Amino acid sequence: MQSMKRRTATRTAVLAATMAGALAIGGCSAGGDGETEIDVEAQSVGAMEEFAADEQFTATEPLEISMLWTDWPEVPVTDDWEVFDVIEERTGVALELTHVPFSDATEKRSLLISAGDAPTVIPLVYTGEEEPFVSSGAVLPISDYIEYMPNFRKYVEEWDLGEMIDRLKQSDGKYYMLPGLQEVSVPVFSMIIRKDVFDEVGAPAPETWEDLRTGLELIKEAYPDSTPLADGFEGQSMLNYAAHAFGTQAGWGFGDGTIWNEEAGELEYAGASEGYRDMVEFFHGLVEDGLLDTESFTAADAGGGAADVAEKMAADRVFAASGSNGTVNEFATALDETAGAGQYELVQIAPPGGEAGMLVEPRNFWNGFMLSADIAESPNFVATLQFLDWLYYNPDAREMLRWGVEGETYDKAADGTITLKPEYSYDDFNINPDGATDIKTDLGWANDVLAGSTESRALKESYNAPQFVEYIDTVLSTRTPRDPNPPAPLDEAELEQASLLSTPLSDAVRTATLQFILGDRDLSEWDAYVAELEAAGMTTYVDLIDGARERFAEQNG
Incomplete structure (x- = not known):
């Protein structure tokens, strides 16, 4: 088993690179079904021959997969974190971490991707954050390969998330990130x-x-x-x-x-x-x-x-x-x-x-991941997809990432009730506050990079107080999620134009909103405020987005 020092060693990264240094990807031929073909035999090194939903993934030979890791200052990775050791014991996969600080994680991530230095797995990605990297070919069109991800497919279907997944599609009809799936979705705040x-x-x-x-x-x-x-x-x-x-x-x-x-x-x-x-x-x-x-x-x-x-x-x-x-x-x-x-x-x-x-709010996803596009050339490609399908979507893996090892850090009753053993605490949720070892800060379970993604309702309720369970019930029984906006994916030129317009517009809205609410600007000036938005390109911006919506609707029936 590799040492913690090896696993957490920061890879050399050209963080001074600019967005112009995008990764160039070699072409793959497109199959007749519009998906991208791979050489399955050559690219299945380490993969399980028969891998199904709800089964343990175990690589047929040891693998090392690189992953971007965001470091929270109050939760530093330590040599005592057993989460990585248990993942390796169960799957045969050792994670090699590239660390970025939480304070500027998004900026560092962008630089790494654009310079071609990003690790294979790029986690903590929210829907929409993949858009800047699509046109350059820096991230994988992962929708081409979900046939190798049975857990993802199963829970998208069981939790009725198909239409939401369709909204991830970019202008080419493909999607480039896989989100964290939620069986039930209620406002967090x-x-x-x-x-x-x-x-x-x-x-x-x-x-x-x-x-x-x-x-x-x-x-x-x-x-x-x-x-x-x-x-x-x-x-x-x-x-x-x-x-x-x-x-x-x-x-x-x-x-x-x-x-x-x-x-x-x-x-x-x-x-x-x-x-x-x-x-x-x-x-x-x-x-x-x-x-x-x-x-x-x-x-x-x-x-x-x-x-x-x-x-x-x-x-x-x-x-x-x-x-x-x-x-x-x-x-x-x-x-x-x-x-x-x-x-x-x-x-x-x-x-x-x-x-x-x-x-x-509309029903939504939680954070998921992107993959660097060069993984598509790897002999371990299929094995990597299988491992991530297990890590992000298998219910046993999700329970493990939240609670640790059954029988060691927690017990599980016949009815599914989870109880943290008394010698362990989970301070984030005030569980066993007198426990000597915190499962998050001391052992790496319930960490913010991997644990806060896919969750069944039962898993969500397992660590929340009864009052929050009541909150979930109240929202689901008395409130209606607003319908999301129709998809309007932009092409490369439109993205550039939209980025030039959207920031000054949103800044103007935020400033004026507080001014109106706090009384620093009289509401009689509302029409003048709208005129200011017009002068900043509001109509041009909306026409741009709405045009993309119309085009996508026409192309996708």
Whole structure:
């Protein structure tokens, strides 16, 4: 077995290279079915002859596969991480890591890919991030080879994700990344409320944003020194999950800025839509009435962000705020110090509905991976595909990556219930906090590169608190995912043009959004703001995206 030093040795990388140094790929002949042919016999070294879904992959001879690894400063890879050793024991595959720091991981990844120095496996890729590398041929058109990935095919079908996969297609009809699959998809971030205080003032858990406003007004009367609603993520989290109720998209979910107008049958620019204005006007009204903590919309984590919101929650100055299930733990820790354990009730609620309906974000994927295109010439090509199919989509592998080794770090009951052994902790989710060894920081399980990808509902529920399971049930039973925008993949020239237009437009939207909400710009200037977007090329940009949509629809029936 190779040593940890060998596995984690950083490969020499030309990080000073520019985007112009794209990797040139030798041509492969296209088969009659439009897929790319490979020499299966010559390129199946190490592959299993019969590899099926839900089976253990074990290479027929030892393999070494290179992988890009993002280093979080608070979770450094150590010699004691057993995750890599267990993967190698079970599969015969040793992972050789190329490390990039979290602080500039995206930029370093781009440089490595463009210089032709990227490892074979490029993880932590979200949909859309592959687009800049398609035209150069630097990444593999992986849709040509999914016949070698039975787990991926099985769970796409079982979890009804086929239409979503089709939306990954680029202008050539192929897709270049495989995402993390989710059996159930609910917003990770929504609103966390002090339910005990809402009950105290006679305000039920809000179903709509108007319900929330009513509850905030009652809380403000009872706690006049409070500004009861906060975000903690510069407004980007709250606007993200609020936007759908107003028929638009905003914040973290602004995307490329275009949104489908069903009535008009075309895309429009979200930041100039009536729904966007309604959303901005609503939040401005909260600010005017002292119901929204403006600091939490403007300050980053240092002095006014999520940590500051937790302090305000503990001091009875904030009673509803954005967050995830992990944020609930942060708020609870702060409240234990002031209110006392058991003296409060925190609930993560489904995103409130509004004038557009009881809508939440479209069903989505989690991070997945790309492959460097030169793997298509490797004698280990099929074995690499089989290994990644097991690693990313096999349910036993996914459970292992989250929890470790059954019987060693955790036990599993006949009904599927997973229990972490008492000598181990999982600090991220406050499981066994007195355990001497944390499965993530000490052993490498539940790491952010591999564990946070494909999940069944059962696996997702296994490490989350019962309150989050209730949140999942509530969202699935009372909210409707908004339909995603129709696919509009751009060709190389269009991508370049779109990139020149999209950034100044989105920057202008973000700046004006905060100005309108905080009262630094009067809403009477809305038309002037839209004119500014027009002057920045909004119509040209939307026409470009909508033209790509029309072309793709025509080409794909």
